[in-house]
Amino acid sequence: MKRILTGDRPTGKLHIGHYFGSLKNRVRMQDEYETFIMIADVQALTDNFNNPDKVRSNVYEVLLDNLAVGIDPRKTKIFIQSMIPEISELTVFYSNLVTIARLERNPTVKQEIKQKKDLFGESVTYGFLGYPVSQAADITILNADVVPCGDDQLPMLEQTREIVRKFNSIYGNTFNEPEPIISNFPRVKGLDGSSKMGKSLNNAIYLDDDSETIRQKVMGAITDEHKIKKDDKGNPNNCTVYFYHEMFSQNDTEDICNECKKGTRGCVDCKRQLADNIIKVLGPIREKRMELQNNKKLLDEILMDGYMAVKPIATEMMKKVRNMMKIDYFS
Ligand code: ATP
Ligand code: MG
Secondary structure, three states, X not given: OOEEEEEEOOOOOOEHHHHHHHHHHHHHHOOOOEEEEEEOHHHHHHOOOOOHHHHHHHHHHHHHHHHHOOOOOOOEEEEEHHHOOHHHHHHHHHHHHOOHHHHHHOHHHHHHHHHOHHHHOOOOOHHHHOHHHHXXXXXXXXXXXXXXXXXXXXXXXXHHHHHHHHHHHHHOOOOOOOEEEEOOOOOOOOOOOOOOOOOOOOOOOEOOOOHHHHHHHHHOOOOOOOOOOOOOOOOHHHOHHHHHHHHHOHHHHHHHHHHHHHOOOOHHHHHHHHHHHHHHHHHXXXXXXXXXXXXXXXXXXXXXXXXXXXXXXXXXXXXXXXHHOXXXXXX
């Protein structure tokens, strides 16, 4: 059975971008792959080191979101990154195999540094610049074959593959080169029309938003700026609402697209239809989430079970790594 490692940063609740970008694939694939989901608290601390309470509380939010969309803890192991210190150890060894220049070229990291000017000022921390190295350790400590993710993670996977190649060529064949798995919606736009819905960007529809909140958010979403009156002809390609219709209104997209282009569809009605469809999909997810959220004992058992599954694999892998690197003293 091939192995999946994927995960989320506990920096906020998960949203429809995560659902279509990664969660749906995880749920679909958990039957055919040995699946591990990591709650990346160490990575979250790289840009939230000054806010440990936020990271701590969101560990449970992210866990709940994964369970609510259909991740089955009997099939999929969910674990907390910091509980596996072997990952940090492997990160240290990997950091010899990556140059600063290579890290600075990573387009996702570059963009994130720009967005975090308030936190980092003129000079980014060593930890944040290095998070793709730690991500390489996350994936390879389990020797994962595939990583279902959004397209912002492609540069991380490329970097991981480079590190693996370098490690294998210097110390001998140890790790697989993992492959990304991208969904049909690898980068869901934000409500504000920006290129990425992000949990830290205040432009998201969260999986646990109630019907009223969903309606309000959809009504405020950006549409084609040239379609002002109800019967103006619109361009669905420039419309965030149409983008979401492609996710939530699959059977009707052709009609929606044609009516918009002809000017027979007003944006208000179009938004109402979208809100209804989103509510239909998210309603059951929200219900399941509410059911689970009061069962702290069950949530803790799931996390402990995940830890118990990962710990021996990580221990074994580090034994092998120390042996390959000739630092296996007294073993
Ligand atoms: P943060 O702003 O804290 O980094 P995030 O919204 O980017 O949060 P992550 O926890 O970093 O979320 O990412 C979890 C997974 O969801 C990754 O595989 C990522 O590629 C995917 N993902 C995140 N945002 C989107 C999006 N807008 N569209 C598609 N996939 C996404
Ligand atoms: Mg992210």
